[in-house]
Every structure is written in structure tokens, then in C-alpha cells.
Amino acid sequence: MKLKISWILGAVIAFIVFAVVYMPAIQVVGRVNLPKNIAFSSVEGTLFQGSAQTVIVNGLPINNVKWQLNPFYMLIGKLHLELKAGNLRDKNEIAFNGPISTGLFDQSQISTEQFTVYLPVDRVLAQVRLPLPVNAGGRFKVQLDELHFGPTCHALSGKGDWLNATVAGTQGPIDFGSYSAKLRCQGDDIAIEVSEPNLLGLSMDAVVAPNLKKVQVTGKFKPDASLPDEVHQASRIFGKPDQSGYISIKL
Template sequence: MKSKVSWIIGGILAFLLFAIAYMPALQVIGRVTLPNNVSVSGVSGTLFSGKAQTLVVNGLSVNNLKWELSPLHMLLGKIKLDLKAGNIRDKNDIAFEGPVTTGLFSQDTINTENFTLYLPVDRVLAQVRLPLPVNAGGRFKVSLNELTFGPACESLDGTGDWLDATVAGTQGPIDFGTYSAKLRCEGKDIGIMVSEPNLLSLSMDAVIPTNMKNIRVSGKFKPDDSLPNEVHQAARLFGAPNSSGYIPIKL
């Protein structure tokens, strides 16, 4: 008797899983209330394997989003999505690739491993309020070996790079090279450590709370002699150099 009941329950679960697997993604998304800062268009495929032409989050558009949803993880009470979007070779595209895992019934915590993200610098800075206008170029690359987040930083192992950094100068774009940072959890906050060598001889440690308030930054920099004079003049706005020629940073 127990064996028959088990087969019946298994058959029902298999049928439901099969029905969900082939459910059109457009029908599902059309019934979901998205946040005001999120919109999606050009949805096709199924819930388990689909794509969207455009995803817009906080004014940043992502093209050619594709996903694969793992049915096995759903049976274990989890949602695992293998995501891919944008064109990694296109410097103007937001692009990312990797797995994201969260709970089926609660999405308070998000996990990922081996996730890579590319962001055009000018599009990111357009969303950030800065004390002075900055016209910068290049790409941010974030490589996450491991991340567990929600609602605060629980574990983080990764790197962040500003590739081909440029800033507009009076005579045209100024090439600042590439800057690399180590990412970590600092308590419940996110820690970012930048180390030399780089053209600014910049070393910096920043701690960023999840609410983006009371950001703490300490470090030092010394512009390379090869950089234009206007860079050296602008550097003096941060203070006077010490005996080693470095200008301290403290926020």
C-alpha cells in the first residue's frame, strides 16, 4: 500500500514538474508584479529555459538575457539560475555570466560562485551622485569566486578591476591604465582594497555599508610623472603631499 502511495505521489510531482518546465516564460512574467525600477521585454522560451531581449534595472539596460532553471534544485527547495547576458567583447554592453542560487520560498539570501560581471564605467557613473562631475571611460570587471549576501555580507571572495581607465582632460581623454581591487566582507559590510602598482600609485581600503551610507575610505596616492600636469594640479585638491610624495586619503 505504501509503495502504491509513493508511486502516486511521485507521479503527481513528476507531472507538476513537467507542466512547470514547459510553461511559457511570458505567461509567468506577465502575472508577476515587478518592482517599479525593473522592466523586462521580448520574453520567449519556457520558465526553465528562456530569454529576454531587454532587462532594465534602475535605468541600466541589459540585452539578450538568457537563463536556465534547475529542476533538481527546485525539488530541494531552492532556485538555481544559470544566467548569461550581453556581449563580453562589447565594451558598451553590460554583460554577465554565472549561476545564482536563492531560496524557493524566501529570497532573502543569494549565493553565487564563479560569476563574472562587466559594466561600462560611463553608464554606472551616470547613476551615481558625485560631488563633482566626472567624465570617465573603460569597464568595470567583477569576478566573484564566492558570494553569500542577504541582507548583509556573509561571505565574499572576489576581485574588481577598472579596465582601460580614462578620464576626460582639457586636451582629451587621459589614460590612467588599469586598477585592481580585492573584495571581501568587512563584518556585515563590503570591503574593497586597491593596491599598487598603478599610474596613480594608489593604495586604498574602503568599507561600504549595504545602505551605501557612512562609507569609510583610507589610503594614499601619488600621480605618476608620465601623467599630464593637470592631473598633478587636481591631485593637490585632496591635500598636500607628505615627505614621500604621497597624498593621503581619509573619508
């Protein structure tokens, strides 16, 4: 009798496991109350290995999203996904690749290592409240060596690049080259440290609140002589150059 019960329990557990593993992802997405700022379209595959043609987050479309969910992490109360999205070669697309971990029952905190993301500059700036309006182009590339975040910054190390930076000028886009930055936590906020060399002669430290609603910037810059006159003229908005030709920034 005990042997029969064991076989029955084993069969029930096996059925539940297979049902979850092969559950169509669209069935789960259709029944979950997603936040209002997140929407899925054309979901295919299973809960553990699937894809979505488009995921919209805060009005930003992310195309060709694919995921793999590791079931073993669920045994210790975590979700661990390998994510891939977008086209890394398309400058107009959001693209990323790497692992994400969060809680099985509480997704307020996330962590990752060796995660790479590409973001169109114009779309990112549209989400940030800047002290001055900026019409800029190019692409942000972020390489996260380590991140523990939510709802504030707990640990962060990595590098950010502004590739093929352009800013709208009176005669058309102005090429500002590329810029590199180091990423870290500054208390609860995210800090971005930019160093020379670059065409703007820019070195600065920017601190961004987790909700992107507050930005503080301190630093200095000295535009390269090769940049158009309108850049040098516009730089005087920030004040007069010092004896070394640098203009201070404090926003």
C-alpha cells in the first residue's frame, strides 16, 4: 500500500513539474496583473523558455525579447533569467544580453553580473528631467560588472559609453565623438563619473536618483578648438573660463 501511495505521489509531483515547465508563456502573461507601464505582444514558447515580439516599458519598445528561466533557483525562492533582446547593431533599438536575478515572490530587488545594454540616447533623455533641454543622438552602451538594485542602489560597478555622440546645432548635428564613464553607487543614488580625454574636455560627476527625476552634476569642461563656434559661444552660458580655459559646471 505504501509503495502504491509513493508511486501516486511521485506521479502527481511529476505531472505538476511538467505542467509548469511546459506551460505556455501566453497563459501566464494573460493571467498576471502587470504594472500599467509594461505590456507584452506576440508571446510564444513556454514559461521557462520563450519570447515576445515586443515588450513596452514606460512607452519604450523593446523588440525580439527572449528568455530562459532556470527552475533550480526557484527551489531557493529566486528567479534567475537569461535575457536577450533587440539588435546590437541597430543604433535605433534597445538591446541587451545577460542574466537577471530577483525574488520569486518579491521582485522589488534585482541583481546581475556581466550584463550589457544598448540604449538610443534620444529615447533615454526623453525619460529624464534635465536642467536644460538637449536634442542629442548616438547610443549609450552600459556594461555592468555587478549590480544590486531596488528600490535604491546597493552595489554597482561597471562602465558606460556614449558612442557617436551628436547634439543638434543651428547648421545640423554636431559630432562630439565618444565618451566613457565609470558607474558606482552614491548613497542610494547612481553616480556617473566622466573623465578626459574627449572633445569637450569634459570631466564631471553626475548623481541620478533611482526614479530619474533628479540629476545633480558637478565638473568642468573646455571645448576642443575643432568644435564649431556655436559650441564655444553656447559654453559661455555656464560662465567664464578660468585661467586654464576650463568652465565649471554645477547643476
